[in-house]
Amino acid sequence: MAAAGELTLLEKWLVLQGGHKYSVQGKQQVPVLQTNNGLSLTGLTTIAAHLVKQANKEYLLGYTTEEKAIVQQWLEYRVTRVDGPCGKEEVRTLLKNLNSYLEGKVYLTGYNFTLADVLLYYGLHYFIVDLTVQEKEKYLNMSCWFCHIQHYPGIRQHLSHVIFIKNRLYANAH
């Protein structure tokens, strides 16, 4: 999904009025937003954080100092690792790391839903759609988290619903 499209989804979910226009820059199609005060903002996570503040939902950037840093860390992870040049091997490593990180966690920060969850969900959707049932089961924690986010009110929008099977089929696999 193009970054600009993703930001439009985010705007809709945040119920922001006016609908911003985005341009893109460079080969990586980095989104650029012209703000009202004549300045422009460049970069997916930068613009996303700006929109969240505009919508007065700053809690989405984390409640505590620790959470704020963690949210930003995962946003960075999103634009450097998830959007980076991804070979099959890299995607597998990424899913594996994320899976073991999410063990015992409901959201990326632990117990609070944040912007990091939203953007990581949008960024990963493209990979997760293509996972086999067996793979989804292998990355169980990640699958639970992903399924949880896609059912969070208003997040999924037009994106396809990814099916996760609740009963384990490959119990012997691990």
Place this chain on the structure above:
Amino acid sequence: MRLFVSEGAPGSLPVLAAAGRAQGKAELLISTVGPEECVVPFLTRPKVPVLQLDNGNYLFSTTAICRYFFLLSGWEQDDLTNQWLEWEATELQPAVSAALYCLVVQGKKGEDVLGSVRRALTHIDHSLSRRSCPFLTGETESLADIVLWGALYPLLQDAAYLPEELGALHSWFQTLNSQEPCQQAVETVLKQHGILALRPYLQKQPQLSSPEGKLVSNDPEEEELATLSEEDIAMAVSAWEKGLGSLPTLRPQQNPVLPVAGERNVLITSALPYVNNVPHLGNIIGCVLSADVFARYSRLRQWNTLYLCGTDEYGTATETKAMEEGLTPQEICDKYYAIHASIYRWFNISFDTFGRTTTPQQTKITQDIFQRLYERGFVLQDTVEQLRCERCARFLADRFVEGVCPFCGYEEARGDQCDKCGKLINATELKKPQCKVCRSCPVVRSSRHLFLDLPKLEERLERWLEKTVPGSDWTPNARFIIRSWLRDGLKPRCITRDLKWGTPVPLEGFEDKVFYVWFDATIGYLSITANYTDQWEKWWKNPEQVDLYQFMAKDNVPFHGLVFPCTALGAEDNYTLVSHLIATEYLNYEDGKFSKSRGVGVFGDMAQDTGIPADIWRFYLLYIRPEGQDSAFSWTDLLLKNNSELLNNLGNFINRAGMFVSKFFGGCVPEMVLTSDDQRLLTHVTLELQHYHQLLEKARIRDALRSILTISRHGNQYIQVNEPWKRIKGNEADRQRAGTVTGMAVNIAALLSVMLQPYMPTVSATIQAQLQLSLPACSVLPTNFLCTLPAGHQIGTVSPLFQKLENDQIESLRQHFGGGQVKVSPKPAVEEAVTTAGSQQIQMLMDEVTKQGNIVRELKAQKADKNQIAAEVAKLLDLKKQLALAEGKPLEAPKGKKKK
């Protein structure tokens, strides 16, 4: 909370610089861990620095850690900072990592390093100067400054990587450098080792591919195609259509070649190989082969070109060799001159003249230059203490003396160095010195010598360098070597020796002395030209009209870039001085060095016996040319490159293109009706050709070879996508398409044959004969891709160009020539692999053992030099070991010694 850092991890710089912000807000413990320790349980790869938060969670992103410290100090997040940090993570970090990897791990310098970060640096500079604030987000230092400073510090601390024109970046960087927390972070992380402190850490990092995909690797990856503008395409198409008619008329062959006013006159020399030995592959790629590629390219450009070389024959080493072989120095020179000449002939080196330094012209020119220097007061006299053998009635050069090492007491220390403790020795300090020839004890005598007064010439040299080097194609290593010599200050250098085999010194009181080789060897270029034409001064006293390119390995740079220019400037006779000094690094063999005495490596004369054609040797040596960094010859790599690049890529494309013309069109080039796809291909090929020209004009020989392979890859892809073999069976339109594709392909093949000419002259001629390419099209390489095989052109018989190299063939060569893989290892796995060696190989080894046995017996009978016998015996033992392994016999333990 606990911070984990690792010595030499670049990420520790900003983190430590920001840590101070958290002071008083939370307790911070700092632990140092090894770079490979996995601190974060959920990450597969080790990552430092890492901050473990009090709630147990981890921050593994450098930026997030810094951000956390700033948040603790009460700072509020803002858009501008976020934007800088996102840019740092996505754009700057990959670029800096690539640059650091190049610089620290691969040892590259200059543009190779700077190239990947230049855009990012310019971006920061522009932002700073546009907002005219001292810091990135305003008037005060903030999070963004610390994070970017930390990312950039390892690179920018070397002024060479902070371009001067970026003034705003400069002062921003200096301001941050002077901050106390930053200074302390640098001290902790780099520990005054500078950037090298990062090396152990960076070496362990997987090399990320940069967004530009421009990371340097030995193997060409799928190149990303450049975007083409309409203009590029229009120009390429119109050049193509002009065809053969737009070729310039050929220069008539001259003999002798002399400079012509108003033309580009290129004089090319390659370092003179020393006559007393057979050159190894490293010598060949370093000078004659590199210079040959450039000379051939220069002729293809229709530049007026003279390429010369010769053997350097005077000096102690020749005298020693003569004594060893029981010949006179002259006989030695004659013998080895012939060997050298035949090796270079086999390698197809296109010298206009290959001379030698032992000629009357050499004496005449050297003495003339000396006289001029002497008259102008650039020659000093001084007394030197030296060992003299009374019985032989001569002063002993260092290598003619042996004695007891004054440091470790080793009995057979040489006159210049002790083989046991490795310390450098002054020959007069040896205890119990012995003349190596007659074994009598030499005495210390003083001897008067002449010195070239380099300090007096230093200023002229600097002025000349300032005028010459900037904007020229001097390689970075040559610039660096000269700069470091000048920085240390020049000292007078002795130019005479107490020898017989050399150019006599034309001065009273010096009749029994000769010039030291390094003084007269570089004059050899002049005398060799003088033996080629009596009008040699048109080349050598004509700096306005002649462009002098000198090729050599880096050890020769001081003589060509410093000593000879000083000599010539002091002689004040308007000599032509080097305009472009092209120096290579060293070529290693497998994982060690070439060594004649240990019999390791491939030497010029042996290359012929491998059955591998000269052009394949040329290709591989040029492919791994040590340009910018040392490289290594490897048999496995040779096989791979031959089979993948030559056979499957280049050979496959050229052969297919020709075969389609023969099989589908009766050998007659079909009509071509270019679609926009064809025009784009045409433009890509044109751009790659122009890239090739840019590289070769700068003598970047290895890189230009990649362009050839890129074009043939484009060609293969083009054929694969368009499938002319299917379309030829289709309807009228399909058949026309097949014709266009075939015609384009065969024209690309014709272009490749010309581009290949400097690298593989025989293969190039073979292709041109197969395609019946016209003489002008073979002899000139224009800057545009032209249609040189128009519709209707009849080609000749097409046949395959390259042969596959087989594993067992290469393996037996590797065994034969020694090197990494044959080191005897006690591991049974290795033995097993060797025991399966074929009977052919066993026979070969047996023959080798017999041959080597005879050599040893002969030497012993002749009572030859002890060291020499020892070296040959070692070789024999090694061969026997290999044979034992090949036959599957257990190794005999050396007598009298315990096995480890």
